[in-house]
Every structure is written in C-alpha cells, then in structure tokens.
Amino acid sequence: MLDASAPDPCSRAADAPSLGLPCAAPCDGSREAISDMLQQLTCSDLPLRRRLLHAGDLVCRSGDAFGELHVIHSGLFKTVATTADGREQVVGLHFRGDWLGFDGIASGRYGCDAVALDIGEVWSFPYRALIAAAASRPGLLAVLHAAMSREMARERESMLSLCTLSVDARVADFLRRWVEALDLRGLRTDHITLCLSRAEIGNFLGMTLESVSRALSKLARARVIAFAQKGRRQVSIPSPQALGTYIERSLSPGPVTLQ
Amino acid sequence: MLDASAPDPCSRAADAPSLGLPCAAPCDGSREAISDMLQQLTCSDLPLRRRLLHAGDLVCRSGDAFGELHVIHSGLFKTVATTADGREQVVGLHFRGDWLGFDGIASGRYGCDAVALDIGEVWSFPYRALIAAAASRPGLLAVLHAAMSREMARERESMLSLCTLSVDARVADFLRRWVEALDLRGLRTDHITLCLSRAEIGNFLGMTLESVSRALSKLARARVIAFAQKGRRQVSIPSPQALGTYIERSLSPGPVTLQ
DNA sequence: CGGGCCGTTGACCACATTCAACGCGTGTGG
DNA sequence: CCACACGCGTTGAATGTGGTCAACGGCCCG
Structure with a gap:
C-alpha cells in the first residue's frame, strides 16, 4: 500500500512491476486501487470535468453522442436501458471507482441512461484524451481495461442470477x-x-x-x-x-x- | 469499402481519419470491418497462434491464468460461466470477429469457458503484445475497445430479454x-x-x-x-x-x- | 436389434404475477 | 391544526405462466 519511494502518485501505475500479469494490484478494484486510480486521474494533464449530482440527475443519456467516459468518485448510480418498443430495464448498479459510458465506444452513442440514485460526484474525461494520455502512461490503459473487464464479469453475474x-x-x-x-x-x-x-x-x-x-x-x-x-x-x-x-x-x- | 490508395492493408486503421468520433467505420462490427481487423492482425508482427477447433473444444477454460485474447475467425462459440455452488450458465454466443477472454483482464484468470459449437478457427494473441503493438498502431486499440463495448451492449440486450x-x-x-x-x-x-x-x-x-x-x-x-x-x-x-x-x-x- | 440422445407433446402443479386492500410517512392546502 | 392526497411498502387471495414429470417418436451408433 505504502510506496514511500514514489513521492509523485502519478507515476505509481506506470512504475508498477510490468511483468507476469498485465494488471496486478493496481486494478483489482479494491479501495486502494480505486484511490490510486482517482489520484492518477487528477494529477494528470487530462481535461477533467467534475460534476456534483443529485438523486435523479443524469450522467449521460441514452442516444446522446458519445465523447466522454465517466468515473464515479462518490455516490451510487444506476444504468437504465430502453428499447425501441418501450421496455425499460435497470441493467446495472455502479459504485465509487466504476466507469460509465463504455457502451458508447463502439456505436458512438451512449447505450443507456446513467442516473444518480443519491448525491454523488462524477469525473468526466474525453475518451480521445484518455487514449492519447494512455500512450505515454501505460497504467492508464490497464486501469481502463480492468474496469471494462470487471464490468463484463459483473453483467455475467447478473445473468447467472436471473437465469438460475x-x-x-x-x-x-x-x-x-x-x-x-x-x-x-x-x-x-x-x-x-x-x-x-x-x-x-x-x-x-x-x-x-x-x-x-x-x-x-x-x-x-x-x-x-x-x-x-x-x-x-x-x-x-x-x-x-x-x-x-x-x-x-x-x-x-x-x-x-x-x- | 475499396481503398485503392492504401496498398498495404496494415496501414488502413492507422490511416483512418482520426477526428470526430474515435471509432467510426473501422469498428462497427460489419463484415468489412471484421475483415479489415483480421487482415490487420495477420500482417502485423504480433505473435499469433492459430487454432482449428471442433465442436466441444475449449478456447479457454474458466480459472486458467489469463494471458491471451482470442479472436474468432470462423465458427460459432458459446461462453459458459460456472459458480462455486455448481450452477452453470451459457452467458453468450459469439461469431466471427468477436473476441473472447476479456473477462480475464481484471482478475488475471479467465472467467468462463469458451467452447466451440462447431468447427471453427480462433486466433490467439498475448494480451501484452496487443497492448504493446497498440502503442504504435492506434487503430488496434480502437478495434479492441469497440469489441469490448459491443460485448457489453450485447450482454445488456440479453438482460433486457431475460427480464422483460x-x-x-x-x-x-x-x-x-x-x-x-x-x-x-x-x-x-x-x-x-x-x-x-x-x-x-x-x-x-x-x-x-x-x-x-x-x-x-x-x-x-x-x-x-x-x-x-x-x-x-x-x-x-x-x-x-x-x-x-x-x-x-x-x-x-x-x-x-x-x- | 437395443440403447442412448434429442426433440416433442400432454397433464399436472407450483411459483410468481396480478389484483386488491391496507398502513404508514410526507407534503399540501383548507 | 387537521384533512386529504400521494407515493411507497406490505400482505392476502386468485389467476396463469412456465416448470416438472412422464410418455413417445426419430435418429444414430454400437
């Protein structure tokens, strides 16, 4: 946890031992990993947009043009999918450290609403800026991929629950x-x-x-x-x-x- | 579709107009996009492992150490999740162009079995090599992210179907x-x-x-x-x-x- | 030919939805 | 201040969808 040899928290992820598994401790989703990630995101030169949201506020809306990814700094959020025929479905719950908006990458439009269930803070980053920054900072990519990977694993858990x-x-x-x-x-x-x-x-x-x-x-x-x-x-x-x-x-x- | 000005297919994705949305045509999952992607993956210097699989063969097994990502070149595959208490669940079907193994990135272990349902071919790449290659070839990252994004969207479609x-x-x-x-x-x-x-x-x-x-x-x-x-x-x-x-x-x- | 696997169909039953009534806390207006 | 409406949660009774159990037919293979 303590890493006295690295006074600048920004360099931590990049410093991480880059052997064996590509993503070890720094992206396991634990409290320390999340704090590290958020730390890393603040002290970078990334264009960051902070928002304070209240219950019912939208982080992003289904159908809107994709441009940013959002990290939850605090609070609880739900994602809601809607179909053309009017069905509506809560498809996920998201806590501190989770990212929102991945579903927009492929299609160029967000795939569902992300709604605050409580007071909370999200940080939004232009996707292109993140990718650009990742080129010089490999830890950033590892963090992103781990978040996506975890999201998929959690959705599968939901499916298992629903089906069995x-x-x-x-x-x-x-x-x-x-x-x-x-x-x-x-x-x-x-x-x-x-x-x-x-x-x-x-x-x-x-x-x-x-x-x-x-x-x-x-x-x-x-x-x-x-x-x-x-x-x-x-x-x-x-x-x-x-x-x-x-x-x-x-x-x-x-x-x-x-x- | 035709791109006469680019004799070397490897350079296509990198050449792609990198403005507006980060991922336009080249990763929309269409036939052309998939062919482009596979093309791009062959003629790179990436360490590539090709496998021909028969019905019932495993691409990767749940719990095995993560190391590679797998692209389906042909055939049809299912992913099967298993819980500690013995429940087993088909959580996805995958076609040509889809990637397998994303769920292993975060945890370092594959999260489910990927099984061939038919004769098929998969190409496997070390994840680290992909990431390394992506540094010099931005199109590769776009393709990967789009695939992950699409996967999430499809899992949500499943949830909607199941719930409503x-x-x-x-x-x-x-x-x-x-x-x-x-x-x-x-x-x-x-x-x-x-x-x-x-x-x-x-x-x-x-x-x-x-x-x-x-x-x-x-x-x-x-x-x-x-x-x-x-x-x-x-x-x-x-x-x-x-x-x-x-x-x-x-x-x-x-x-x-x-x- | 026999046995196993797969798919279909029917009869029965149970689990979950539907419909309804009620209690509780809260905000609003008389 | 109370009356009232409203949203939310709980609980009961009736209904129905989908699960369970069983029988049967086709097909493949030993």
Missing part, C-alpha cells in the same frame, strides 16, 4: 453482490442503505415489486437480514455469508425450507 | 439477435442452423428445454419460422422483421394471440 435462481434467492444474491461491492471498497458490510424503490429493485432483478417485498420479508423472518426500526430501506446484514448459504439452500430441493 | 419478455418472446428475440449477428456479417438471414441443443438454448434464455421446444413450435404454427423437412435444428426465417412484430405483439395484452 428463484425470486427469493435472486433478492438474496442482489444483497450479497451489494455487500461484496461495499467490501471491495473497504466499507461496512453489516448495513446497506437501499436507495432504490422496490419497483426499481424488481425491475433490475426481473420480478415484480411485490415479489421483492415478499422476498425481503422472508429474509427478515429467516434472520438473514433485519430492517431498521424506521425506514424499510435500511437493511442490516448480521452475517454476509448467511446470504450465500441462504441462496445455496434455496437451490437444493432438500429439506423444505420452513415457511 | 415472456418465454415465447424470449425465444423469438433469441432468433432475432442471431439473425442480426448474421446480417451484420453479411450472411444470409433467411436461414439459421441452430448448433445448440434445446437444453443449451434454454439454459441461455433462462427457461427449460421443454419451454424452448414449445416456443419454437408455436413460432412455427404462427408462420414466423419454419423447420426444414429433416432436422429440427434447421430453421428458416421468411421475414426477419416478423420476429420483431411477434415480440411486440406478445408484449401488449391487447387482442389475445390466438393460441
């Missing part, structure tokens, strides 16, 4: 992934503030809001989660791994889960 | 996307050779094999598709856009679809 789990397990898995995201960032994992409505969660998980509500109630009855006395969006998670065992139990048809 | 469509519509959408992939590559769109079993299709679409079978039968009854006289894996698609209207009709609760 029952509604109850899907909600549990949703919480598990959220906790995982918090853990990765060095945040508390015993408590989640759901800043989405039941309808949004249901949309994301491919189920109705009623099913989300019922699943959460069932999880609370099973003591896997607990609601704060006031506000049903404050969820405490006594044991993160209890979520995992709950999911596994719901897979096996074994001894019927009591109620 | 009924089983019948999901199967129709599956065929629609397949046809779209063929169309993009300049191939015939009036006929598909499903080289997956019903079970594999069902797994990919989050439903049982029986549901796939029923849905295909229903589509055939509705004259949206037709089976070849021999072999229920040969599907003819008289009108690709009929698939779209079928999907839309199944969305509106409107006039009940006659059986």
Whole structure:
C-alpha cells in the first residue's frame, strides 16, 4: 500500500512491476486501487470535468453522442436501458471507482441512461484524451481495461442470477453482490442503505415489486437480514455469508425450507 | 469499402481519419470491418497462434491464468460461466470477429469457458503484445475497445430479454439477435442452423428445454419460422422483421394471440 | 436389434404475477 | 391544526405462466 519511494502518485501505475500479469494490484478494484486510480486521474494533464449530482440527475443519456467516459468518485448510480418498443430495464448498479459510458465506444452513442440514485460526484474525461494520455502512461490503459473487464464479469453475474435462481434467492444474491461491492471498497458490510424503490429493485432483478417485498420479508423472518426500526430501506446484514448459504439452500430441493 | 490508395492493408486503421468520433467505420462490427481487423492482425508482427477447433473444444477454460485474447475467425462459440455452488450458465454466443477472454483482464484468470459449437478457427494473441503493438498502431486499440463495448451492449440486450419478455418472446428475440449477428456479417438471414441443443438454448434464455421446444413450435404454427423437412435444428426465417412484430405483439395484452 | 440422445407433446402443479386492500410517512392546502 | 392526497411498502387471495414429470417418436451408433 505504502510506496514511500514514489513521492509523485502519478507515476505509481506506470512504475508498477510490468511483468507476469498485465494488471496486478493496481486494478483489482479494491479501495486502494480505486484511490490510486482517482489520484492518477487528477494529477494528470487530462481535461477533467467534475460534476456534483443529485438523486435523479443524469450522467449521460441514452442516444446522446458519445465523447466522454465517466468515473464515479462518490455516490451510487444506476444504468437504465430502453428499447425501441418501450421496455425499460435497470441493467446495472455502479459504485465509487466504476466507469460509465463504455457502451458508447463502439456505436458512438451512449447505450443507456446513467442516473444518480443519491448525491454523488462524477469525473468526466474525453475518451480521445484518455487514449492519447494512455500512450505515454501505460497504467492508464490497464486501469481502463480492468474496469471494462470487471464490468463484463459483473453483467455475467447478473445473468447467472436471473437465469438460475428463484425470486427469493435472486433478492438474496442482489444483497450479497451489494455487500461484496461495499467490501471491495473497504466499507461496512453489516448495513446497506437501499436507495432504490422496490419497483426499481424488481425491475433490475426481473420480478415484480411485490415479489421483492415478499422476498425481503422472508429474509427478515429467516434472520438473514433485519430492517431498521424506521425506514424499510435500511437493511442490516448480521452475517454476509448467511446470504450465500441462504441462496445455496434455496437451490437444493432438500429439506423444505420452513415457511 | 475499396481503398485503392492504401496498398498495404496494415496501414488502413492507422490511416483512418482520426477526428470526430474515435471509432467510426473501422469498428462497427460489419463484415468489412471484421475483415479489415483480421487482415490487420495477420500482417502485423504480433505473435499469433492459430487454432482449428471442433465442436466441444475449449478456447479457454474458466480459472486458467489469463494471458491471451482470442479472436474468432470462423465458427460459432458459446461462453459458459460456472459458480462455486455448481450452477452453470451459457452467458453468450459469439461469431466471427468477436473476441473472447476479456473477462480475464481484471482478475488475471479467465472467467468462463469458451467452447466451440462447431468447427471453427480462433486466433490467439498475448494480451501484452496487443497492448504493446497498440502503442504504435492506434487503430488496434480502437478495434479492441469497440469489441469490448459491443460485448457489453450485447450482454445488456440479453438482460433486457431475460427480464422483460415472456418465454415465447424470449425465444423469438433469441432468433432475432442471431439473425442480426448474421446480417451484420453479411450472411444470409433467411436461414439459421441452430448448433445448440434445446437444453443449451434454454439454459441461455433462462427457461427449460421443454419451454424452448414449445416456443419454437408455436413460432412455427404462427408462420414466423419454419423447420426444414429433416432436422429440427434447421430453421428458416421468411421475414426477419416478423420476429420483431411477434415480440411486440406478445408484449401488449391487447387482442389475445390466438393460441 | 437395443440403447442412448434429442426433440416433442400432454397433464399436472407450483411459483410468481396480478389484483386488491391496507398502513404508514410526507407534503399540501383548507 | 387537521384533512386529504400521494407515493411507497406490505400482505392476502386468485389467476396463469412456465416448470416438472412422464410418455413417445426419430435418429444414430454400437
């Protein structure tokens, strides 16, 4: 973590031992890696646009001309895809350190809305400037690619959840992934503030809001989660791994889960 | 398409007008773009490993150390993710021009199996070599990023399908996307050779094999598709856009679809 | 010929959606 | 101040979509 020999944080990623795997510690998505990345982005000569956003504000809009990539500095964001026939779908949740806008690279237009779910800050960089800077700073490219790679892995996790789990397990898995995201960032994992409505969660998980509500109630009855006395969006998670065992139990048809 | 002024195909991407959008024609995924890309990759000094694969052969295995990215030169491939608790899930289908292995960049290990569904050829490149080459050849990076971007967009399409469509519509959408992939590559769109079993299709679409079978039968009854006289894996698609209207009709609760 | 794999179809059932009612907190206007 | 409406979450009962189980037919291969 500490790297006393490198007074200038900008040079860290470039200094990283460039052997073996192309992307080791500096882009594993951990808290330190994220801080490093953000550090690296500030003290560069990159044209940076900082924005403070409030719940409901858009980072970028589906269909708009692509030009910038956006990094989340703080806050929580959702990405929403819309089809020509009017279907709308929350396709991702994004935390500090995640990038938004990758889907615009190929087509030249952003593929979905990115919406703040809370107060948050994003930094936006012209894609062309990033690429240009990456030529002289290999660490930058590594960071970008790792972010894209992780995004793909997470989308696949969503697909797995959608395809193989029952509604109850899907909600549990949703919480598990959220906790995982918090853990990765060095945040508390015993408590989640759901800043989405039941309808949004249901949309994301491919189920109705009623099913989300019922699943959460069932999880609370099973003591896997607990609601704060006031506000049903404050969820405490006594044991993160209890979520995992709950999911596994719901897979096996074994001894019927009591109620 | 024709570019008489550039006798050396290797220089094309680098020559591409580097203004406006960073990635215009050369990475839109069209037949010409794919040919260009493959051309560009052959005549470079990149260490290239060509492989001919047969149905069932693995391009890369989940958990193996990441080192190479793979481009599909011909054939059809599926990617299969597996969880710790034993769930297995087809998470993507991949055609000529698609890349495999992006999910390994961040973690240093491939995230899923990539399996040939048919005879096919893949070219594998060391990731580090690609990155190194990209420094002197900006077109290469554009191609890579566009491929990643497209991959993400396609995964989101899958999620939309999974979350918002009924089983019948999901199967129709599956065929629609397949046809779209063929169309993009300049191939015939009036006929598909499903080289997956019903079970594999069902797994990919989050439903049982029986549901796939029923849905295909229903589509055939509705004259949206037709089976070849021999072999229920040969599907003819008289009108690709009929698939779209079928999907839309199944969305509106409107006039009940006659059986 | 027998066995295995694959695909189809039917009957039954369960899980999840739909529809509905209700409670709660909050903001607004009389 | 209370009344009221509104959004959000919860819960129950009815319905239906899709899963489960089973039987059957075609095909390939030993």
